Amino acid sequence: MHHERPHTGRRRNEATRQAILDAALRLLGESEGASVTVDAIARAAGVGKQTVYRWWPSKGAVLLDTLTERSALQVPTPDSGSVRTDLLTIVEATFRSAQDPLTAPALRTLVRESAHDPHLADLLRTFTARRRDAIHAVLARGRERGEIAADADLNLMVDEFYGVFWYRFILGHAPLDDGVAARLTDSILARH
Template identity: 55%
Template sequence: MNQRRSHTGRRRNEAARRAILDAAVALLGAADGTPVTIDTVAAAAGVGKQTIYRWWPSKGAVLLDALAERAAAEIVPPDTGDLAADLAAFVRATFETARRPGTLAALRGTMAEALRDAHAGELMRAFAERRRAALRAVLDAARARGEIRADADLELAADQVFGVLWYRCLVGHAELDAASADRLAAAVAAQLRPVSAGGGPGTGTVAP
C-alpha cells in the first residue's frame, strides 16, 4: 500500500527473463525427447530455479507467456477489404506459424500443462481468447462491409478454424498444410456470406 521508498535494491534482470522464455520455447520445440522441466529450463537459461518462480507462479505460466509472445508477433491480421482473401490469409498464416519446426511440440506441451494445472488452464483460456479476437477482428471488418449474413455465428466460425488447428496439432493425424488452410478458409467464408451474395459452394437454384 504505502511506498515510502519507490523501489530500492537490485532491479529485475531483463536478460534472464529473455533467456528463460527462449530456453522454454527451445526445449519445447527440441526434436530430441529432452524433458521440459523447470530444472532443464533453468539450466538451459543459465539461471537459478528461484529466478523463474520469482516472476512466474508456475511452469505453465512460463510456457503460456512464451507462447503468447510468439503468436502475437507472428500473425498480423490482414485487411484487404475482402472476406475470402482476409480469411485465407489469416488461416494460412496461422497454420504456417504452427507448422514451423518445434511449434507443434510447443503447442502440445503447453496444452498438456494447461490441462494439468488449473491456473495454466486459465492462462490458456485467455491466450485462446486473444487468438480468437484476432480472427474476430477480420470477421467484424467484413461484417461492417456487409459481407456477412445477419444470423451468422462468428464464434462458431472461429472455433472451426482454431478447432481444426488444435485438433490436428494435438492428435497428430493430419498436416496443417496450406491446401487445408485454403479449403477451411473458403468453407468458413462461404458459410458466413449473405444468402443473396452467393459465390460459395451452395451457389445455384434452391433445392426442389
C-alpha cells in the first residue's frame, strides 16, 4: 500500500520563506557593504540553497522581496481627508524606513546590483512603481477634494519627492529627517 507523505502545508512553507527573508535582511545589515551570497542567506536561515532558489531567481530578488514586505509595513498609504497630512505621513515613513539599520544596506545593495542585473532592475522598477502609485493616489484624492489644482502634474509631484529622496539617500550629503519631510511636503504642495 502506497502512503503519500502528508502535505506540509502553507504555514511551514511560509515560515521557511520568512526565515529566508529575515536572514537576508539581517546579513545585509551586518555586512557593512560587503557582498552577501545566496549560500550565506541559506545557511543563516537554516535551509539549503535550493530552497532559496525555489522562491527567488537571485539574491537580489530575495532582497527586493524583503524590502517589499517591509515597505508595506513601514510606508503607509493613508486617507485622512487631508492631502498634506497623507503626503507628509508617507514622506516621513519613507525617510525613516530608509534610515533603518537593516533596510538601508539592503536598499543600497539593490540599487548597486540593479545596475548590473537587468532582471533585478526590472524588479526594482516594479517595487518603486508600487510606491509611486501610492503617492499618486494620495495626490489624486487631494486633487479631487480641491486641495491641489485640477491641472497639477501629479507625476511631476511624485518625481519631486523621489528625486529628493533618492539623491539624498544615495549620496548621503544631507539628512532625510522629519524636518526635511515637512519642508519637502510643503514645497511640493505649494507649487501645485
